[in-house]
Amino acid sequence: MPESIASRLFRGTRAILKYRKERGILVNNIRAYISILRQMPEGNYLIEVALNVQSLKIQADKVKWASQALAIDAADMVFVTTHGIEHFAHTVPHLCDEIGRETRQMAETLHDHIHKPVVNTEHQVALELEHALANMGYV
Numbered sequence: 671m672p673e674s675i676a677s678r679l680f681r682g683t684r685a686i687l688k689y690r691k692e693r694g695i696l697v698n699n700i701r702a703y704i705s706i707l708r709q710m711p712e713g714n715y716l717i718e719v720a721l722n723v724q725s726l727k728i729q730a731d732k733v734k735w736a737s738q739a740l741a742i743d744a745a746d747m748v749f750v751t752t753h754g755i756e757h758f759a760h761t762v763p764h765l766c767d768e769i770g771r772e773t774r775q776m777a778e779t780l781h782d783h784i785h786k787p788v789v790n791t792e793h794q795v796a797l798e799l800e801h802a803l804a805n806m807g808y809v
Contacts (some may be wrong), residue, residue, distance in 0.1 A: 685743035699722070730766040
């Protein structure tokens, strides 16, 4: 039995809202960690920041999955068609995979820094996070 227009519209709208929510969480978390790193955290607080940066990989995965669902569930909706299905099916997931790899490396850099401090590590990681935001289209 074919799916009703109302069901498709509801599912597509829900997919858009889910994507926007997950993307917003990722962007807000990245911005918060940039701000914290700019304040040069020390000791146990730096450990917490390193763990938080590492957790960005999980959030990037959530954005990836929401984007892929969006390409299926809202393929014919304006939100998707203006960017193109390719954007949500391949570009965003690829970007999220990249963010996941980079944030894992950043977390390792911060963990190493905790045990063997290197000048400007916090600043460098903040710059890398800003680069990830820019790749997502945020400044």
